[in-house]
Amino acid sequence: MNRPLYALLIAAAMLSGCVTINIYFPAAAAEKAADRIIDEVWQLKKEQGAKPEGNQP
Amino acid sequence: MNALKRIALLAALVASAAWAQGNLEINTPAISQIKSGMQARHAQLAPHYASGAVGLGADGAVALRDASAVPLAQRQAVQGLVAQENADRAALYREIARANGHPEWEADIRNTFAQRWIERAQPGWYVQSGGQWSRK
Structure with missing residues (x-):
């Protein structure tokens, strides 16, 4: 009989997480x-590879 | 069934977290337009960065920090350039925040840009930190 309450709590937790x-x-x-914008505005080439792309965890 | 649902929810949460840390939307027509205006103006501003007349502010804007470095006849024009650049920068920060559905991010975006403009300024340009100007 406490099921709706649990469901509500879980839903609330999920929602607040989001x-x-x-x-x-x-x-x-x-x-x-x-x-990226500074590269374009100042027309800099990507000479420093200090920030490799696409290695986000 | 329930476990499957939970896994699916967890996956969705992880995916949204990854998305939030992935990329910001910067490819909108409004942003492109502002960017190309700034790019065209940069050719005119660059000599003034080099002379020290104009510096990169700690607030993500540019400032006429030493008007005497500009010949009198050009001063008004440079003031105009600075004003236009700052209007574009303000619009850029606002548009990026809006394009990502978070207008309240504008100040954070401005701060991020302020740091990056300064970090990436060329040697010899003036940058501001803590109210003080220094030459890179």
């Missing part, structure tokens, strides 16, 4: 985006 993930500012992604 919200937490989505409102968190993605600093690493923002840095990558900034670098």
Whole structure:
């Protein structure tokens, strides 16, 4: 008889998890985006391979 | 069945976390337009970065930090360039935040850009930190 309560609690936990993930500012992604735009605006070539792409965990 | 559902939910959570850390959307028409304007302006601004007349601010904007480095006849033009550049930068930060569905990220995006502009400035350019200007 407590099943609906459990289901509600689990759903609430999941939902808050989602919200937490989505409102968190993605600093690493923002840095990558900034670098890509700076490359274009300042017309820099990708001479420094300091930030290899696509190795996100 | 229940376990399967749980696994599926977990997978969805992990995927959304990975997505959140993956890439920001920066390929919108509005962002491209701002970017190309800034790119065209950079050719005019670059000599003033080099002379130290214009520096990269800690707030993600550019500033006319030493007007005397610009010949009097050009000063007004440079002031105009700085104003246009800052308007574009503000629009860029706002548009990136909006394109990603989080207008409230604008200040974070501005801060991230401020650090990256400064980090990637060429040697000899002036950058600001803690209210102080220094030459890279």
